[in-house]
Structure formats: C-alpha cells, structure tokens
Amino acid sequence: MSAAPVETGDAAAPHVELRRVTKRYGPVTAISDLSLTVDKGSFTALLGPSGCGKSTLLRMIAGLEAITAGQCFIDGVDVSDMPPAQRRIAMVFQSYALYPHMTVRQNIAFSLSVAGQPKKVQNERALEVARILQLEPFLDRRPAELSGGQRQRVAIGRALVRKPEAFLFDEPLSNLDAKLRVQMRFELAKLHADLGTTMVYVTHDQTEAMTLADKIVVLDKGVISQVGSPLELYNAPANKFVAAFIGSPSMNFFGVDIAAISGRTATVVLPGGRTVEIGVTTGAGARSAELGVRPEHLTVVDPRDPAAAFAGKVAIIEHLGSSTILYVETPVGQLVVEGEGDLAAKSGETIGLRLNQNHARLFGVTGATL
Amino acid sequence: MTASVSTADLSAQTGARRLASLRRVDLAGLVITVATLLGAIFWAFPLYWGLVTTFKPEYEVVRPGVALWPAHFTLENYGHVLLETKIGLWYINSLITSGAVTVIVVMMAASAGYAISQLDFPFRRYFWWMILASFMVPIPALIVNHFILMSQFRLINTLAGVVGPQLIAPVTVIIYKQFFDSVPKDFREAAVMDGASEFQLLFRIYLPMNWGITTALAIITFIGAWNLFLWPFLAVSSEDLMNITVGITQVHDAFGVQYARDLAVAMLAALPVALVYLIFQRRVTQAIMLSAGIKG
Numbered sequence: 001m002s003a004a005p006v007e008t009g010d011a012a013a014p015h016v017e018l019r020r021v022t023k024r025y026g027p028v029t030a031i032s033d034l035s036l037t038v039d040k041g042s043f044t045a046l047l048g049p050s051g052c053g054k055s056t057l058l059r060m061i062a063g064l065e066a067i068t069a070g071q072c073f074i075d076g077v078d079v080s081d082m083p084p085a086q087r088r089i090a091m092v093f094q095s096y097a098l099y100p101h102m103t104v105r106q107n108i109a110f111s112l113s114v115a116g117q118p119k120k121v122q123n124e125r126a127l128e129v130a131r132i133l134q135l136e137p138f139l140d141r142r143p144a145e146l147s148g149g150q151r152q153r154v155a156i157g158r159a160l161v162r163k164p165e166a167f168l169f170d171e172p173l174s175n176l177d178a179k180l181r182v183q184m185r186f187e188l189a190k191l192h193a194d195l196g197t198t199m200v201y202v203t204h205d206q207t208e209a210m211t212l213a214d215k216i217v218v219l220d221k222g223v224i225s226q227v228g229s230p231l232e233l234y235n236a237p238a239n240k241f242v243a244a245f246i247g248s249p250s251m252n253f254f255g256v257d258i259a260a261i262s263g264r265t266a267t268v269v270l271p272g273g274r275t276v277e278i279g280v281t282t283g284a285g286a287r288s289a290e291l292g293v294r295p296e297h298l299t300v301v302d303p304r305d306p307a308a309a310f311a312g313k314v315a316i317i318e319h320l321g322s323s324t325i326l327y328v329e330t331p332v333g334q335l336v337v338e339g340e341g342d343l344a345a346k347s348g349e350t351i352g353l354r355l356n357q358n359h360a361r362l363f364g365v366t367g368a369t370l
Numbered sequence: 371m372t373a374s375v376s377t378a379d380l381s382a383q384t385g386a387r388r389l390a391s392l393r394r395v396d397l398a399g400l401v402i403t404v405a406t407l408l409g410a411i412f413w414a415f416p417l418y419w420g421l422v423t424t425f426k427p428e429y430e431v432v433r434p435g436v437a438l439w440p441a442h443f444t445l446e447n448y449g450h451v452l453l454e455t456k457i458g459l460w461y462i463n464s465l466i467t468s469g470a471v472t473v474i475v476v477m478m479a480a481s482a483g484y485a486i487s488q489l490d491f492p493f494r495r496y497f498w499w500m501i502l503a504s505f506m507v508p509i510p511a512l513i514v515n516h517f518i519l520m521s522q523f524r525l526i527n528t529l530a531g532v533v534g535p536q537l538i539a540p541v542t543v544i545i546y547k548q549f550f551d552s553v554p555k556d557f558r559e560a561a562v563m564d565g566a567s568e569f570q571l572l573f574r575i576y577l578p579m580n581w582g583i584t585t586a587l588a589i590i591t592f593i594g595a596w597n598l599f600l601w602p603f604l605a606v607s608s609e610d611l612m613n614i615t616v617g618i619t620q621v622h623d624a625f626g627v628q629y630a631r632d633l634a635v636a637m638l639a640a641l642p643v644a645l646v647y648l649i650f651q652r653r654v655t656q657a658i659m660l661s662a663g664i665k666g
Contacts, residue, residue, distance in 0.1 A: 064559050085565030097556035101578045111564035114574070158564070 014073070015040035015198045016061055016166055021070030023056055023222075030056045031222045033070070038166070038200055038215075043192050045201045045213035049245070053222040054202045058168050061200060062091050075165050090159030091168040094175065096151050098143040098158075104130070105139040108157045129157045132191075149180045156191070166198040173208060185211055206246050210234070218242050235359075240290065240367040249295050249325060253363070254332035256291045266362055266370065270309055271332045276357045280370040289362045289370055295325065295338035297356040300345060308352030310335075314345050328353065424448065424634040431629045447634040451621060456609055457635060460617035464639075467532045467602070467613060468595035475539045475591050476584060483546025484572045488558065498547075505540035510600065517604055531605045532613065536595055542587050545660055549580045586657035589650050593643050614639040 014037035023031040031053045038044045046054040059065040061072060063084035071080045079087045098107050106113070108129055109122035117125075130136045133153045143151055152172060159167055172188075173181045189212055192199055203209050209216050210230040218225040218233065218241070226238040230246075237243035243251045259267040259275060266280045268291060278291070303311040312330030324343040328335050328351065337353060345351060362370040423431055424447050426440040451457055485491070486498050516535040517526070525531030553576060561575050577584060602613040609620060618635050621628070647654055 062563060064562070084559075084563045089563075091560070091563050093556045093560055095554065095556045097554070097560035099557065099561075099575060099579070101581065110561070110566075110574075114561075114564060114566045114570050158560070162564070 014038065015042075015075060016200060017073040018057070018061070019071045019073070021057075021060060021072065022068045023053070023060060023065065024068045029222060031060075034222070034224060036217060036224065036227075038198060040198055041196045042215055043189075043199045043201065043213050044215045044217060045203055045209035046217050046219060047203055047206060047209040047245070048219035048225075050204055052219040054204075054219050055170055056222075057219070058091075058170055058200060058202045061166075062089060062168050063087050064091075088162075088165040089168055090162045090164035090166075091170065092155045092159050092172045094171040096143075096155040096175075098151055098154055100143055103140050103142055104135060104146070104154050104157075107143065107154055108135075108161050110158065111162050125161050126157075129161045132160065132194075133157050148176050149184060152176065152184055153187075156188075160195075164197070166200060169199065169201040171203055172201075173203075174205070181208075188212060206248065210246070216246075218245060236369075237292075237361065238369055240292065240363040240369075243292050243361060243363070243369070247294055249336045249338065251292045251294050252298070252335045253290050253292050254335075255288060256362075257288050258286050258362075261286070268362065270355075272310055274309055276309065276355060276360075278357055278360050278362050280362055282370055286364055286370060289364055291360055292363055293355055293360040295336045297359040298335060298337045299354040299356065300326070300337060300339055300343060301352040301354045303350050303352040305352050305354070307354045309355040310353050311350055312353060314347050314349050314351060317345060317347055326351075420633045421637060423630055424637055426630055428628055428630050447628075447630040448638075450631055451635045451638060455617070455621055455635070456612075457614070457617060457638060459610060460612050460614040461642075463529060463532075463611060464596055464614040467529055467536075468592050470529075470533045471536045471595040472588050472592040474533070474537055475542055476588050478537065479539055479542035479587070480546050480577055480584070481572065482543045484550055484568075484576055486543070487547045487550035488571070488576075489568065501540045501543050504538065505544065509535075509538065513601065513604065516601065520605060525605075527606055527608055527611060529611060532602050532611075535601055536598065539591065542591065545583065545587060546580075549583050550576055553579060582653070582656070583660070585650070586653045586660065589646060589654050590657035593646060593654070596643050 016038040018034060018036045020033050020035055021031060022029065022033055034057070036057075046057055048054045056065055060067050061074075063079065063082060067080050071078055073079065074087055074089065099110065102110065105123070105126045108126040109117075112122045112125060126139065127136070130139055133156060135150065135153055135157060138146060138150060138154075143154065146154065152175075155172070169188075173184050176184060185208060188199075192212075201209070201212060214229060215227065216230055216233055217227050220241050226233060226242045228236075233242055233246045237246065240253065244253070254271070256271070257269040259269050261267070261280060264279055264281065265277050266289075267275055268278050268289070269275050270291075301308050310330045310332065312328040312335065314326055315329050315334065316327040318325040318327075320341070322341050324339045324341060324345070326337040326339060326343070326345060328337055330353065335353065339345075364370050422438065422440060425443050425445070426437075427442055427444050427446065430437065430441055482501070486494060486501070512535075520526050520531045520534055523531075523534075525534060557575055557579070558571060561571055566574065597615065598613075599615045603616045603619070606612055606616065609617075612620065614635075618632065618639060621631050621635050
C-alpha cells in the first residue's frame with residue numbers, strides 16, 4: 001500500500017481523484033479508463049441513467065468495490081488498496097441502512113463505539129450531530145418509529161459523526177416522496193454550505209443534480225460524457241446524450257440538412273424548406289445533422305406568421321400553473337413546447353412554432369455538438 | 371322509488387345469505403373444535419395418567435382395573451425420589467451439559483453460518499456442501515464412532531464426553547446461514563464503512579438483527595439436549611455423572627421396578643422442559659417450523 005502524499009490539500013486542490021480507473025466484472029467492463037477530480041469543498045454530482053456506472057464509481061471511492069485498474073486518491077493519499085474505514089470518508093446509502101435494533105443515538109454513535117471511544121464521548125458527539133440535524137427529540141427511538149425524512153437525517157448523522165474528509169451519497173433521496181425530497185434537498189444544500197465538506201452525490205435525477213451540485217459529472221455507459229457546472233451542461237451540452245439528459249421536459253431533436261458552414265455559423269435547412277442560422281464551433285464539411293432545441297426555446301405563434309418555422313397540431317396540453325407544456329404534432333415529429341402559464345391553446349388546434357435559433361444546437365452524426 | 375326498494379330487497383337477501391353461510395361456517399368450526407378437543411384429550415391422557423399415578427401408593431398402582439384418581443393420595447413417591455436418589459445431581463449434570471451444548475452450538479453455528487454466508491475464503495462452497503452432507507447422516511448411525519472417539523480422547527465417563535458429540539448441529543448452521551443471507555448487503559457495507567471488524571459485524575449487527583432466531587434455536591437446542599437419552603446413557607456409567615434422563619433408569623430398589631417412583635422422576639425430569647416450552651411457546655413453535663422447513 002503506497003501512502004505517499006502527492007500534494008498538500010489547499011482549497012483548489014483535487015480532494016478526491018480517480019486516475020484512469022477501470023472496473024470489470026468478469027468479462028463485463030462497467031467503467032473504462034476513467035479519470036475524475038473532485039475539488040475540496042465542492043458538491044459534485046455523478047449523474048446518469050441507471051446502469052451507467054455512477055454507483056460503481058462511488059463505491060470504488062468508498063472502497064466497497066475493488067478497482068480493477070487505476071488509482072484512487074483522497075486528500076493526496078493513494079487509497080486504492082485501503083479498507084473503507086481507513087479512507088476517512090462517510091457514505092449515506094439509498095436504503096439508509098439504519099441498524100433496526102439500535103436507537104437513533106446508537107446508530108449515530110456506532111462508528112465511535114466500534115472504534116472503542118468512551119461512552120461519554122459517544123453521547124456528546126451523538127448529541128452534537130443530533131442538534132445539527134434536529135434529531136434531539138428522537139435520540140432514543142428506533143428507526144422503525146421514524147418517518148422517512150427523519151431516517152434520512154439519521155443516516156446523514158451517522159456519516160456526520162465521523163467528521164469525514166468527504167461525504168458520499170448514493171441516491172439518498174430516491175426513497176422519499178416528492179415533497180420531502182424537495183425539503184431534504186434544501187437541507188442537504190444547507191448542510192453543505194454550513195460544513196463546507198467535499199460531497200460526492202450519485203443521482204439519476206437531473207433536477208437533484210442541477211439544484212444541489214456545483215459540478216456535475218454526466219456518465220454514459222461507464223464513460224464521462226461531460227463535466228461542468230449545471231448551467232454549462234444546460235446551455236452548452238457537449239453532446240446529444242447530455243443535451244437529452246439535462247433539462248425537463250427533454251430537448252427536442254430532429255434531422256436537418258446543412259446548406260453551408262461559414263466560420264461559426266451553419267446555415268441549416270429545416271424540413272419545411274426554411275433556412276435558419278445556428279452557431280457552431282466545428283463541423284466543417286458536415287452535410288446533415290440533428291438540431292436540438294429546448295421546449296422553452298420554441299414559441300407558439302400564429303401558423304400564418306412568417307416567423308413560424310413549422311406549423312403543427314396540438315396533441316396534448318399540460319397546465320402546470322407556472323408554465324404550460326404542449327405536445328405538438330409537426331412534420332418533423334412530435335415536439336414538446338413549454339410556454340407561459342396562461343398560454344391560450346386548445347387541443348387539436350393548429351399553431352405555428354417559432355424557433356429561438358440562438359439557443360438551438362446542432363449535433364453531428366456521432367452525437368457530438370457541432 | 372322502485373329501484374330503491376329493490377336495492378333494499380337485494381341487500382336483505384345478501385344479508386340473509388351471508389348469515390346462512392356464517393352459520394354453515396360455524397357448524398364446520400364446531401365439528402373441527404370437537405374433533406381437535408377429542409384429539410387433545412386422547413393425546414394428553416397418558417400424561418394425565420402418568421401424573422396421577424405418581425400420587426398413588428405402589429400397591430394401588432399394581433392393582434387391576436383403571437382408577438382415574440388416587441384412592442389414597444400420597445407424596446411418598448416424590449419424597450423418595452427427591453430424598454433417596456441423586457436427582458439433584460442429575461439435574462445439575464443435565465443443566466451443565468444441556469447449557470454447554472446450547473451455548474457452544476449457538477456460538478459455533480452462528481460463526482460458521484456467518485462465515486459461509488458473508489466471508490469469501492477458499493473452499494467455502496465445499497465447506498457448505500460438507501455441512502449439508504453431514505446433515506444427511508443420522509446421528510445414531512455414528513454412535514459407535516462417537517463412543518470410540520470419545521474413549522480415545524479419554525472423555526468417556528466425563529461431562530465433556532457427554533457434550534462433545536452433541537455439538538454436531540448442521541441444521542443450526544444452515545438456518546443461521548440462510549438468515550444471514552437475507553440481511554441486506556447495505557447493513558454490512560454501512561458497518562464496514564463505520565470501521566466494524568468481522569467480529570463486530572457478527573456480534574453487533576448480524577446476531578442482534580436475528581435475535582429472534584437465536585433465542586428460538588437456543589431453546590430448541592436446549593430442549594433437544596435435555597431430552598437426549600441414548601448418548602448420555604452410553605457415555606457415562608458413573609451414577610454421579612448421569613443426566614436426569616439416564617438417572618430415571620436408576621430408580622429401582624431390591625423389590626424391582628416401582629412404577630410410581632419411576633413416573634415421579636420422569637415428571638420431575640420433564641418439568642424444566644415443560645416450563646421452558648410454556649414460557650417460550652411461540653419461539654419454540656417458530657424454531658420447530660424452521661428446522662422442519664429445512665428437514666422437510
């Protein structure tokens with residue numbers, strides 16, 4: 001076991017670092033040659049659909065999964081072969097994994113108890129953590145007597161009591177109902193702001209990732225698709241996968257022909273024959289591409305409006321109060337449109353759609369953004 | 371209006387039908403209750419007969435005919451057994467050996483079950499097969515081997531010799547293994563992250579989480595060890611080292627078999643087991659169902 005400090009941890013230094021890690025289960029490669037750095041004090045979300053390897057990645061950092069090849073560093077120390085308990089990290093499980101036969105106090109103090117800390121210290125620390133998480137009234141209850149949100153807080157408390165270098169969260173909110181999830185999301189964000197400890201958070205819910213994280217790592221089939229801040233991912237997706245995964249409702253895609261690319265502008269011929277100009281950075285020589293446009297960047301106009309890119313028939317309307325979602329059948333397929341809350345449209349009505357071309361993106365045949 | 375009347379009619383009809391079906395169910399219930407009651411009486415009669423006999427003087431026991439109640443009530447048989455025999459010592463021997471068997475079997479089986487269920491070590495699968503295979507061999511078939519083994523260990527005529535062969539308890543290991551298998555992996559991982567060792571995992575997470583099964587297995591192991599006759603009978607010939615079950619065979623005098631005294635010592639021998647059963651009824655039933663499920 002090599003334990004040589006590579007660098008001292010100042011604020012900007014990578015706190016958790018994976019270097020070219022690979023994870024294979026027999027013949028199946030779950031993660032292949034992946035490198036990732038998590039800055040000290042950051043809240044990093046690992047986001048992706050189920051089976052993309054995000055939990056495996058987290059479990060490799062935790063030490064619950066052996067790394068097939070590559071290295072894992074925590075605070076500059078190679079922990080690749082270290083047992084989980086020595087890595088000075090704490091993990092919150094999706095199922096909370098609260099010991100059912102122990103009280104909240106015992107659950108929180110379990111790590112101190114197995115380390116042989118005196119009872120007095122255990123009690124003090126459990127109380128201290130319970131105070132932060134507002135669990136004091138429940139210290140002598142068992143997990144079965146707690147609500148979902150309280151159990152979640154106990155699970156966090158159990159991580160907190162160890163004063164870890166970093167917290168690992170494995171889809172911690174997925175067992176909660178929608179309302180509680182929003183509340184716990186806020187509490188987690190507050191906890192991160194108060195503690196300033198590095199947090200790595202696995203989720204398949206892009207809203208959670210967008211709202212909580214300062215950095216999102218989008219994973220697809222064991223490979224990093226893109227790393228960036230929530231708005232970077234939203235506004236400048238590196239590829240079609242990220243564009244489709246981030247944002248709700250999802251981005252609309254349809255095939256277009258490229259008439260010409262000059263400099264940073266591509267002239268695109270829409271299926272109806274209209275041409276629009278879309279900003280690009282690469283893609284010289286491409287003849288066709290997919291155009292991606294977010295629902296809020298399509299505007300409902302009169303079908304005879306000369307600015308309308310397409311005309312289409314409204315199939316379904318969803319009124320969400322603050323916004324209205326329209327599913328519109330157009331010559332390029334079904335498009336999802338997000339409009340104002342008081343948008344007056346009727347099902348079956350023919351409408352025109354204007355495209356906000358400044359926000360549209362072109363994706364090449366490989367899926368990469370042009 | 372007509373519609374509402376017909377609805378009322380309909381509901382009255384359904385009500386009557388339901389009542390009729392209830393009555394039918396009740397009748398079936400009555401028949402079953404009577405049948406089970408008869409069965410219970412039939413089953414309990416020997417117990418009653420035995421108990422009543424202990425309160426009869428010996429001459430009344432051997433008198434022809436059936437007397438359901440002692441003509442002359444006496445505690446003389448119990449007096450004899452308690453004062454003239456070594457029953458106190460036999461009780462203590464039974465307690466020591468059954469207690470030791472219970473503690474050692476539960477600890478060993480829990481540890482073995484945990485290792486096979488949770489740890490990764492070479493030949494784990496073979497160990498598991500060996501335990502399953504050993505469970506196919508009836509213990510009485512090995513009794514000669516056990517005797518020779520114990521005599522080579524110089525443990526014949528010792529309490530340790532009585533305990534030794536009773537420690538083979540594959541069923542207990544199998545039950546523990548299956549219960550530990552069903553503990554979600556997250557508990558283990560959370561405890562590992564918290565720095566728990568394998569021993570702490572077993573004794574602070576896995577065993578307490580399956581506390582019910584441990585008590586059930588302990589009780590059934592204790593009852594089994596207490597009731598065991600053949601092996602303690604073979605392993606010990608000194609009266610001072612006998613278990614209560616073996617001790618029963620020692621209660622005769624120059625006049626030969628004394629039924630009332632024999633039954634009195636049998637009643638005393640059965641008393642602790644009966645008490646354990648009455649106190650832990652639910653757990654015992656659970657344990658029997660578990661082991662029956664596996665033996666099934």
